[in-house]
Amino acid sequence: MSTDYQQAREALGRRLRELRLAAPNGRLTGTQLAERCGWHKSKVSKLENGHTTPTPDDLRMWAGGTGQPETYDELLSRLRGFESHIRSWRRQLAAGHKPVQDALNAEYAKTRTFHAWQGAMIVGILQTPDYARSIFARYAELQQSPRDTEEAVQSRARRQEALYDSTKRFHIIMWEAALRALNCPPSVMAAQLDRLSGVIGLSTVELGIIPLSASLKIPPATAFWIYDDRKVIVENWHAELWIDDADSVATYLRTWKTLRESAVYGADAHNVINAARRALHVR
Template identity: 55%
Template sequence: MSTDYQQARVALGARLRELRTEAGITVRGLAATCGWAPSKVSKLENGKQTAAVADLDAWAIGVGRPETAVELKGRLAGLESTYRSWRRQLAGGHRAVQDALGAQHERTTVLRGISASVVPGIFQTPEYARAVLSNYAELHGAVRDVEDGVASRMRRQEGLYAREKRYKVLLWESALHVRICPPMVLADQLDRLMSVNGLSTVELGVIPLGADVRIAAGDDFWIHDDRLVIAESWHAEMWLDSPEDIVLYRKVWDALAVGAVTGRDAHRIIARARATLTPV
């Protein structure tokens, strides 16, 4: 969990505790009013659990200060604008998540990104995207509207053909071999990857398995015009716009780019992976 996020969660918990103590209500008393276990009140106050919107409404009413619900939810919104859990995002469906990313892509002229385990969404075929979204949705227990998510992801690829845009993408060679989908789907995906490698808007770098690198692979991330970084982990996305964070992620990208091969060399690595699947 990011330090900034945890600090914000602790600050929200301190405000919740302040409201409770000002009202002269004990932990057990508030828990009884809200129908919770006392441990939930303690976890929320100590920044050990992220509050839901309904929790904040119940808290405000429980301490006799319903008007503070707006303030509390504003604090939560600020917290979640940086740290967006997949569970909460996918509760609204795949299309909402993909459309939010699409809106950022539309605003972006130069996109730098890196992916260690899958072919990036901007290059995916519909079948590959369907497999990726379905598998990760199952992980988080949110399998509805996968098709809408796929459609939104495909619309985002229109930017590949916009002359003013540039896609500078690094891909670890291992991602070319991950069987997150049936072999024929992966074969078609690698064919697609070889075709986009020739687009004037795309600078694709493949980091070979035996490459000398300054740092090891970490979480996938995307830098939008040096104004926003979207970093992904198993449980959340982080949307980071502080200058310090952007400088850090740009340094990581630049360091990894040194170990990548491009152009025909990248094409050969992709073709070699493709040849292991089925006859061309």
């Protein structure tokens, strides 16, 4: 967990403690508040010490339980403030993958220039439905989230309409490892690689592939997406990071440009894709 996120969570915990101690009818013990809220007594301690992130319902119960319901909006604003930057998968996927895809669609709609780096799988906007289906199913199993695979695939497919919008530009780099990782059945991967070959001809897309044999200036680490020069989204196992401060965005763009120096394009990219396709031995 990031230091900034933990510090923000601890600050919220301190505010919760203040409210408990300043209850209008006299300070409450943690046990008393837990009883009012119908919680195990340890939950109050975990929230106040920043060991657990409260839900909006937790905050509503806290505000009401301490006799200060008018503080709920303030508490929710504090929570939203740090969750807008670190969005845990547990919370995002509570209703399945489709809402996450819909949120990304909204970001794509207001963005003109995209820069993406992906080293482990095919970039989402270039995925075939069958490939996306495999990815969503496996992540739903990992995150133990609701399985709304078909709805998520349809939402992602709608995002691909942006590839044919002449006002947008997509600058995408992938590692060759993403072309060879069998995150799906070989026949699905074969169709996916055929799709990639066709994308190279699109006027809105600049697709680069970094060969496994390429000399690298920096390690090909975590995947990220840059939306114009205003936002970066980075995926980790526990959360997505939504980064919007100018210095950090500039760092990611500089990282992308450094990775690009090792990428091949055009006919050379075709050759890397075709080699991965032949290695599947699928007709």
